[in-house]
Structure formats: C-alpha cells, structure tokens
Amino acid sequence: MDIYNYIRQDHRNVAALMDELLSINLSAVQERIFRKIRLELSLHAEAEEQTFYKALREASERADIEDRIVQAREDHDEIRDLMTFLINESVGGPRWMEKFGELKHAVTHHVKEEEVEMFAKARRLLSDEQAKQLARDMAKVKQTIRVPEHEPTE
Ligand SMILES: [Fe+2]
Numbered sequence: 001m002d003i004y005n006y007i008r009q010d011h012r013n014v015a016a017l018m019d020e021l022l023s024i025n026l027s028a029v030q031e032r033i034f035r036k037i038r039l040e041l042s043l044h045a046e047a048e049e050q051t052f053y054k055a056l057r058e059a060s061e062r063a064d065i066e067d068r069i070v071q072a073r074e075d076h077d078e079i080r081d082l083m084t085f086l087i088n089e090s091v092g093g094p095r096w097m098e099k100f101g102e103l104k105h106a107v108t109h110h111v112k113e114e115e116v117e118m119f120a121k122a123r124r125l126l127s128d129e130q131a132k133q134l135a136r137d138m139a140k141v142k143q144t145i146r147v148p149e150h151e152p153t154e
C-alpha cells in the first residue's frame with residue numbers, strides 16, 4: 001500500500017460515514033456516527049500534516065508546492081473549526097444539520113483537491129519507495145495521536 005491508496009481509503013471511509021449519518025433520522029445514532037467521523041477526521045488531518053505534507057515540503061521548495069500545502073492546512077483548520085461548532089450544538093437539530101452540510105462540503109472539496117492536484121505533484125516528487133514508506137509512517141503516527149475530548153464509543 002502506498003500513501004495515495006492509504007489516504008484515499010481514509011477519505012472513502014469518512015465519506016461513507018457522512019452518508020450513513022445523513023441517511024439516519026435518530027439523533028442518538030447520529031451522535032455516535034459523528035463521534036466516529038470526528039475521530040477519523042482529526043487523526044487523518046494531523047497524521048497527514050506530519051507525514052505526507054511534510055514530505056512534500058521537504059521534497060520541493062517551489063512556491064506552488066508551498067502554496068498548495070498552506071491552502072491544504074487552511075482547509076484542515078476550517079474542517080476542525082466546523083467540528084468544534086458541531087460538538088457544541090445538539091446533534092440532529094436544524095442548525096446542526098446545516099453546519100454538518102457545510103462540513104461535508106468542505107471535506108469533499110478538500111479531498112478532491114488533495115487527490116487530484118496534490119497527488120499529481122507528489123507523484124512527480126516522491127519515489128515509489130517513499131510513497132510506500134509514507135503509508136507506514138502515517139499509520140504509525142495515527143496510533144500515537146491522542147484526540148482530546150474523545151472517549152471510546154464502544
Ligand atoms: Fe486527506
């Protein structure tokens with residue numbers, strides 16, 4: 001498995017969870033799924049910054065790479081802010097659903113840019129071996145991250 005497939009797998013997993021949440025009309029279940037989404041997104045964004053983005057930055061000092069990474073980190077911050085808002089609202093209410101829609105939109109947009117633009121740039125900068133190593137690194141980093149305010153759901 002290389003970093004591209006690893007990241008893609010995480011993205012598909014979160015997209016499926018977001019669809020699942022929207023298909024359900026029971027706030028207790030929505031809350032449980034949302035906790036999972038929060039955990040997955042937090043771990044993913046943090047580990048991605050520490051491995052994939054870092055490797056890209058190290059592989060090139062070109063301004064367009066730097067700009068892309070800055071933009072991607074801003075996207076992550078926006079996603080974190082939306083999640084923080086959602087933690088403090090009652091799950092399933094109209095305001096919550098509206099913000100959740102914004103979160104889904106932000107994630108979908110970011111994922112698309114990452115998989116299209118960033119992956120294309122990365123494939124030119126990173127060797128196949130590096131791409132494989134980065135997948136292992138990202139998995140390892142995820143195991144070491146502790147997400148505040150998250151208690152096990154099961
Ligand atoms: Fe990602």
Ligand SMILES: [Fe+2]
Binds near residue numbers: 045048110114
């Ligand atoms: Fe990302």
